[in-house]
Amino acid sequence: MQIEPLKSWMPQAGKPFVVAGPCSAESEEQVLQTARALKATGLVHLFRAGVWKPRTRPNSFEGVGELALPWLQTVKKEVGMLTATEVASAKHVELCLKHGVDVLWIGARSTVNPFTVQEIADALSGVDIPVMVKNPINADLQLWIGALERLNQKGIKKLVAIHRGFSVAEKLTFRNSPLWRIPMELKVKYPDLPLICDPSHITGDRELVESVCQKAMDLDMDGLIIETHPHPEKAWSDASQQVTPEKLVQILKALDIKSEFSPNQNFDSHLEEFRRQIDRLDNELLHILSLRSSVVEKIAHTKVENSVTALQRHRFDQLMKERLDAGKELKLDTAYVKEIFDAIHEQSIKEQTDYFNKLKK
Numbered sequence: 562m563q564i565e566p567l568k569s570w571m572p573q574a575g576k577p578f579v580v581a582g583p584c585s586a587e588s589e590e591q592v593l594q595t596a597r598a599l600k601a602t603g604l605v606h607l608f609r610a611g612v613w614k615p616r617t618r619p620n621s622f623e624g625v626g627e628l629a630l631p632w633l634q635t636v637k638k639e640v641g642m643l644t645a646t647e648v649a650s651a652k653h654v655e656l657c658l659k660h661g662v663d664v665l666w667i668g669a670r671s672t673v674n675p676f677t678v679q680e681i682a683d684a685l686s687g688v689d690i691p692v693m694v695k696n697p698i699n700a701d702l703q704l705w706i707g708a709l710e711r712l713n714q715k716g717i718k719k720l721v722a723i724h725r726g727f728s729v730a731e732k733l734t735f736r737n738s739p740l741w742r743i744p745m746e747l748k749v750k751y752p753d754l755p756l757i758c759d760p761s762h763i764t765g766d767r768e769l770v771e772s773v774c775q776k777a778m779d780l781d782m783d784g785l786i787i788e789t790h791p792h793p794e795k796a797w798s799d800a801s802q803q804v805t806p807e808k809l810v811q812i813l814k815a816l817d818i819k820s821e822f823s824p825n826q827n828f829d830s831h832l833e834e835f836r837r838q839i840d841r842l843d844n845e846l847l848h849i850l851s852l853r854s855s856v857v858e859k860i861a862h863t864k865v866e867n868s869v870t871a872l873q874r875h876r877f878d879q880l881m882k883e884r885l886d887a888g889k890e891l892k893l894d895t896a897y898v899k900e901i902f903d904a905i906h907e908q909s910i911k912e913q914t915d916y917f918n919k920l921k922k
């Protein structure tokens with residue numbers, strides 16, 4: 562992908578690049594009041610407001626639609642802020658371009674659908690406008706990349722990826738599970754692609770927004786998109802996750818912004834020493850895993866001789882329980898230990914069934 566750096570088209574953006582504004586544009590007054598308050602902070606680079614709202618159930622507020630586009634024009638002209646909104650069809654694109662919206666974004670529910678993304682990309686062919694692409698609802702990195710590529714192939718080079726979390730079966734603390742590994746993988750694959758975090762849709766809870774902002778900064782993300790409303794509890798959509806402009810300032814000022822490198826030589830040599838320790842430990846881990854595999858092969862052999870299945874449920878339950886207890890003793894995170902032993906056990910079963918199949922041939 563050919564990507565133009567954020568700095569070249571949003572020179573005022575600092576670190577973090579901040580996008581803020583209400584989930585939905587509700588009235589001209591609400592839009593202008595929010596935009597004025599955000600402009601006054603001096604910390605926000607782009608004003609967001611949803612005009613067409615994808616809602617899970619019908620008969621809830623689906624955005625005021627086209628009517629809100631002139632309000633965004635007023636934000637631009639009278640408040641002096643660049644504006645952004647979500648587009649989900651060629652018609653939306655056409656209307657946004659007609660009303661001079663500065664930046665478009667594709668929502669999570671559209672990113673999942675290649676037909677929709679292609680329709681939007683076709684409508685943008687030959688248009689020089691920045692587009693931000695939210696991750697798809699489901700945890701599929703390829704789908705996210707595919708959407709970015711469809712736009713890029715139509716000449717959109719001012720791209721931004723927005724990490725807004727994923728819908729997963731078990732909802733724990735967050736509305737949308739962040740699965741940080743996925744945006745990190747995107748960052749490694751496309752280091753030039755600006756990547757920003759949407760703590761509002763990840764958390765679904767304004768009380769948790771601040772900690773997710775810090776986490777995104779600690780992962781070296783480039784910016785944040787934060788839903789901001791003058792009276793969040795009265796918002797027509799996503800009332801529980803929006804923050805006031807005052808709270809936004811507080812959150813942004815409290816951020817501890819680190820950088821990827823340090824000019825301090827001592828720091829580098831310290832880090833090098835720790836990294837050597839980590840390298841040694843990782844090598845030991847690999848050796849242990851290899852030893853484990855050779856024992857698994859012996860188990861497989863014994864099982865074949867006695868006609869016993871590779872998976873023995875009671876053994877797995879007992880093994881997992883023991884490992885989780887041992888992990889707790891060692892103060893390791895339980896979810897982490899579970900994930901590791903799920904993977905180790907899955908591999909062990911695979912090695913055993915492969916062994917059974919090899920003997921059969």
Ligand code: PEP
Nearest residue numbers: 584611668669670725762
């Ligand atoms: C939004 O930004 O208001 C929105 C609808 O987000 P998402 O597409 O991430 O659900």
Ligand code: MN
Nearest residue numbers: 584788798799
């Ligand atoms: Mn929202």
